[in-house]
Amino acid sequence: MIHILSLLLSFISGSALAATTHDVGIFKFKFLPAEITIEAGDTIRWTNKEKRQYHSVWFEQLGEKEPDYLFPGDFYERTFDEAGDLPYRCGPHPKMTGIVHITGAGENKTSPGNAQETAPPNEITESRRTEILYILKHDCGSCHGMTLQGGLGPSLKPDALEKLTQEQVAVTINHGRPGTPMPPWKPFFSEQEANWLAQQLKQGTVEQKK
Numbered sequence: 263m264i265h266i267l268s269l270l271l272s273f274i275s276g277s278a279l280a281a282t283t284h285d286v287g288i289f290k291f292k293f294l295p296a297e298i299t300i301e302a303g304d305t306i307r308w309t310n311k312e313k314r315q316y317h318s319v320w321f322e323q324l325g326e327k328e329p330d331y332l333f334p335g336d337f338y339e340r341t342f343d344e345a346g347d348l349p350y351r352c353g354p355h356p357k358m359t360g361i362v363h364i365t366g367a368g369e370n371k372t373s374p375g376n377a378q379e380t381a382p383p384n385e386i387t388e389s390r391r392t393e394i395l396y397i398l399k400h401d402c403g404s405c406h407g408m409t410l411q412g413g414l415g416p417s418l419k420p421d422a423l424e425k426l427t428q429e430q431v432a433v434t435i436n437h438g439r440p441g442t443p444m445p446p447w448k449p450f451f452s453e454q455e456a457n458w459l460a461q462q463l464k465q466g467t468v469e470q471k472k
């Protein structure tokens with residue numbers, strides 16, 4: 263999973279070496295995504311998307327003091343300059359944990375070992391499909407309902423998605439809906455994978471059993 267993430271990120275950021283800001287949502291007592299891979303120099307912005315619960319983003323293992331609580335709508339931003347793996351947690355809720363993997367800037371783009379890991383552009387492997395559907399059930403389901411019938415987020419059943427094209431669904435998945443709790447999933451899905459997932463949703467081929 264970890265190397266897939268960094269692979270996707272390097273894929274997304276392309277050849278641009280400019281620092282990026284990544285979004286992590288905080289919702290239903292979870293960091294979404296809880297695991298993220300970025301490049302040195304990148305910034306992460308954690309936004310509390312709860313209705314009323316406060317949290318914090320605390321790099322306790324760095325020996326820091328717990329920062330201020332984030333109330334709904336608040337965000338915490340931090341730039342990471344050095345490569346490494348940094349676990350963090352929520353102060354009030356020790357079970358809420360996350361980790362930031364920071365790769366050296368540009369490192370995973372130029373390393374020769376990378377080439378063979380790059381999947382052919384038009385193929386999503388069976389195991390990756392299973393992984394995507396797992397994310398759909400566990401992460402999307404936390405807002406869109408266990409069976410995708412709707413919850414905090416609207417229903418993702420084919421009839422509900424009729425008003426959107428497959429492309430619009432894919433763009434919504436990877437870019438989120440700014441100003442709403444719908445987070446961007448770019449760190450997890452390539453464009454092609456979001457498109458595949460959009461197709462599965464539109465066709466209703468994703469089985470959501472309780």
Ligand SMILES: [Cu+2]
Nearest residue numbers: 317352355358
């Ligand atoms: Cu919390």
